[in-house]
Amino acid sequence: GAVVSQHPSWVICKSGTSVKIECRSLDFQATTMFWYRQFPKQSLMLMATSNEGSKATYEQGVEKDKFLINHASLTLSTLTVTSAHPEDSSFYICSTTWEGRGRDEQFFGPGTRLTVL
């Protein structure tokens, strides 16, 4: 099946710094990528939807100036958490749908654990 990778798998940073998380589709072209956030014992919450070559669509309550998303190619989307604070500590997961397998199946990356000190 389709494979989605994320880098880094975990990151620890100081409050006020920015962190970039990469999401790559390894064996197919992903026109749409989704970014989720998951707090301990809570469900995955969609943050934003990004389409290659256009601006991301953010969910209500998600600050677009704090969570910068770039989807510059069909295989790479990046999420930058700007001026991170401890409350941004979470598990960030990307996903994508693959046209070849039908748009109903979303493939998820392995996730990135962000800890802000």
Added chain:
Amino acid sequence: EDQVTQSPEALRLQEGESSSLNCSYTVSGLRGLFWYRQDPGKGPEFLFTLYSAGEEKEKERLKATLTKKESFLHITAPKPEDSATYLCAVQGDGNEKLTFGTGTRLTIIP
């Protein structure tokens, strides 16, 4: 607004003891209901998609069923390697957004 409620929150079973997990949902026009498995510290792994009431799908020891208000994930004769959190999600008409429940944490005791 789409909503998904999963129960129980946690379930401990002896190896070989069959049971069912519940997913209740409200959605404006169901495009699909999804089941995922998530191991600690990892992303969700796709299991099933169900599209209409009455539909059933099976994979090894798992079977998913769907009605107009809920879905069940039946696990038959589970093994310790089936221990994981099982997530249910719905997708409404006209969009690709998935709304997830909080999951059921399943533990199979050898």
